[in-house]
Structure formats: structure tokens, C-alpha cells
Amino acid sequence: MQPALQLPIIHIYTDTIIPWEDRIPCTVSVVADRDSIIYDGKIKFRGGISSKFYKHSYALKLATAQSFCHLPENKSWILNASYIDKTFMRHKLCYDLFNMMGEADLAPKCAYALVRENEKPQGLYVVMQRLNRKVLKVDKNDPCAVIFKEPKLFYSDKKIMQRGSQVENPHGQTYPDYDKEHRDAIITDFRNFILNTSDAEFYTNIGKWIDLSNLIDWHLFVMFSNSGDGVLKNFYLYKKDTNTPFRIALWDCDHSFGRDGDNEKNMLEHLPNIRRNILIDRMMKSPEYMEKLQKCYAELRESGIFSYKNIERMMQENDPYVRLGLEENTRLWPIDSKDYYDAANYDEEYALILEFVKLSLDRMDKEMQYQAK
Numbered sequence: 001m002q003p004a005l006q007l008p009i010i011h012i013y014t015d016t017i018i019p020w021e022d023r024i025p026c027t028v029s030v031v032a033d034r035d036s037i038i039y040d041g042k043i044k045f046r047g048g049i050s051s052k053f054y055k056h057s058y059a060l061k062l063a064t065a066q067s068f069c070h071l072p073e074n075k076s077w078i079l080n081a082s083y084i085d086k087t088f089m090r091h092k093l094c095y096d097l098f099n100m101m102g103e104a105d106l107a108p109k110c111a112y113a114l115v116r117e118n119e120k121p122q123g124l125y126v127v128m129q130r131l132n133r134k135v136l137k138v139d140k141n142d143p144c145a146v147i148f149k150e151p152k153l154f155y156s157d158k159k160i161m162q163r164g165s166q167v168e169n170p171h172g173q174t175y176p177d178y179d180k181e182h183r184d185a186i187i188t189d190f191r192n193f194i195l196n197t198s199d200a201e202f203y204t205n206i207g208k209w210i211d212l213s214n215l216i217d218w219h220l221f222v223m224f225s226n227s228g229d230g231v232l233k234n235f236y237l238y239k240k241d242t243n244t245p246f247r248i249a250l251w252d253c254d255h256s257f258g259r260d261g262d263n264e265k266n267m268l269e270h271l272p273n274i275r276r277n278i279l280i281d282r283m284m285k286s287p288e289y290m291e292k293l294q295k296c297y298a299e300l301r302e303s304g305i306f307s308y309k310n311i312e313r314m315m316q317e318n319d320p321y322v323r324l325g326l327e328e329n330t331r332l333w334p335i336d337s338k339d340y341y342d343a344a345n346y347d348e349e350y351a352l353i354l355e356f357v358k359l360s361l362d363r364m365d366k367e368m369q370y371q372a373k
Contacts, residue, residue, distance in 0.1 A: 005324065006032070032070070058079040059078060072129070082124070102214065139240055144239060146175060154278055222272055224306060229252070235251055297364065297370060315350065
């Protein structure tokens with residue numbers, strides 16, 4: 001007889017109110033499978049636009065790397081409130097999909113849990129790996145290894161770079177510690193290469209700067225998921241070592257699969273302008289790149305990765321876990337709040353994602369000139 005399905009419960013204990021800036025000490029107890037594991041760590045609230053919502057996300061750093069909620073060992077974790085997404089699936093769908101697209105395509109692994117803050121219920125959360133050196137497999141002994149979160153690299157507006165140069169850590173260097181060593185000059189060099197090289201030099205050497213297979217997968221993912229925010233941001237750019245080119249890792253996917261990041265419904269009425277990205281714009285002027293893009297899309301279709309059946313399967317796997325936390329979450333955070341564009345419930349939102357997948361595949365098939373064999 002199979003044991004009853006249960007969600008882990010994460011209990012957060014602090015002596016003071018959790019802040020938004022600097023982490024404070026905390027004790028975390030994770031109750032799962034009738035076992036309870038206690039961790040020491042530090043915690044704070046996190047979020048940009050999402051900070052306006054009453055349900056907050058947490059940034060948690062454990063004292064030592066641990067397997068948290070059955071996910072691979074890591075020190076840093078995000079407890080994502082996923083407030084604006086009533087399915088609690090958009091992040092996980094995007095990350096799982098990108099992870100399966102290619103060996104070089106990395107995104108956080110996720111799980112579901114209920115959260116308690118000093119015994120007060122907070123509802124259902126998406127537990128996510130923080131993309132750090134360990135997760136991205138960056139060589140800590142290599143002097144060229146580096147990680148940036150949302151670097152100001154792909155914008156066309158030169159003022160962004162000028163403005164950014166006046167800001168400490170303008171390209172969001174997360175590894176190594178920016179206070180100890182600046183490695184952001186490489187972003188300026190990369191940007192200059194994109195903007196100022198001849199076509200001959202650019203197309204000959206671009207593969208030395210960035211993993212082209214990874215770039216193509218990211219390009220196709222942004223189009224398929226209709227992730228408008230993903231064109232210029234919502235990613236990590238990282239270099240594992242001296243001999244490996246930059247790669248893009250996925251991050252922050254509220255804006256996808258039929259909704260924009262503010263919850264406004266978007267069933268392809270508004271498409272991401274992928275050519276706002278100066279690198280993608282220049283790559284798309286190359287017939288060879290466009291041919292590779294179409295070939296990669298065809299492979300993703302033929303393998304079933306980009307398919308209605310695959311997305312439906314992933315949603316069906318997530319569904320039992322989400323439903324375990326829905327009642328509590330809806331009681332705490334009603335679905336007809338003024339924060340939402342409509343009062344769609346979980347089942348309606350679930351159906352909306354599947355409807356979006358059909359529309360997006362039809363659109364992509366036409367744009368990529370794909371015909372099923």
C-alpha cells in the first residue's frame with residue numbers, strides 16, 4: 001500500500017521580525033515523511049515588485065549545505081511565495097523544461113512545501129535552489145570563473161551602460177564576492193565585441209564568448225513560454241572556467257505560459273520582442289544561425305520536449321502536491337484579491353496554461369517552418 005502523499009512543512013523560527021535587507025539568524029525545522037530535521041541558518045524577505053504583496057518570499061542561507069525538501073544539497077534557498085501565479089507551476093514548469101532542453105541548460109530544481117513563520121501559517125511555497133557556484137558547477141580555483149545575475153549586457157540603450165558604470169556592482173556579480181574582487185570588466189568587453197566588431201570577426205568568434213547551443217535553447221524557450229521579461233533580464237550569465245564560454249541559466253519565470261508578470265492574461269496578444277536583445281538581434285541576421293534555430297526547434301518537437309503532451313505530463317505530476325496546499329493558501333490569500341486581474345481559480349488557471357501551450361506550439365510551428373513527420 002502506497003503511503004499517503006504529504007507536503008513537507010517548513011517551520012521558520014526567529015527572535016525578531018524578519019527584515020528585507022540583512023539576514024537574521026533563524027532555526028528551520030523541515031517536517032517530511034514523519035521525520036523532522038533542524039537546521040541553523042539566516043533569513044530575510046526577498047522580492048522586487050512582488051514585495052508589495054502581503055505574502056512574502058524568503059531568502060534562506062543554511063549554515064552548511066544540506067539536502068532541503070529532498071532537493072540536491074545547497075546552502076542557499078529561495079522560498080518563493082508564488083503569489084501572483086495561482087497554479088504555483090509557472091516557475092517549476094519553466095525550470096524543468098529548460099533543464100531537459102540540453103546538457104548546458106541549467107535552472108533551479110524545485111519542490112513544494114507549506115511554510116510556517118513562528119508557527120503562523122504562510123501557505124504554499126515553491127522551494128527553489130539559489131543559482132550559485134555549487135549549482136552552476138563553477139570552478140572556484142579558476143581566475144576567470146564568474147557569475148552575474150541579470151548583467152546589463154544585452155540592452156541596446158548605451159545610457160544603461162553609462163548609468164550602470166556609476167553603480168556599485170553594475171552587472172550583478174554574485175561570484176566571486178564583488179567586495180573582494182571585481183570581474184565585471186569582461187561584460188564591457190563582451191558588449192563591445194557585440195556592438196563593434198565586423199561581421200567576419202563577430203560570426204567567427206562569437207562561439208568563444210558564449211555557448212551557442214545554450215543561446216539557441218534560451219532563445220527558443222523565451223519564444224515558446226512567451227517570457228517577455230526574459231529577453232533582457234531574468235537570467236544568470238556565468239562562466240565555469242577559463243576554457244568554457246559564457247552560458248545562460250534561467251531565473252524568475254512569473255511572466256510566462258499565458259500570464260504576464262503582473263498577472264495580466266496574455267494568450268499571445270503581446271509577444272516578446274526578442275530583437276531588443278542586441279546579441280540575438282545580431283545573431284538573427286545570420287542565415288546559419290536561423291538555420292540552426294529551426295533545426296533545434298525541430299529536434300525539440302520530434303523529441304517531445306516541446307509538446308502539449310510533455311507539458312501536460314509535468315503539470316499532472318505537480319498537481320497532487322499543489323492541491324495539498326491549495327485550501328490553506330486560498331484561505332490565507334484569497335484568489336479574488338485586488339492584486340489579480342480576474343478571479344480565476346486553480347482549475348481555470350490550469351486549463352489556461354494548457355490552452356496557451358496549444359496556441360504557442362501552433363505559432364512556433366509556423367514561425368520555425370516546422371512540419372511534423
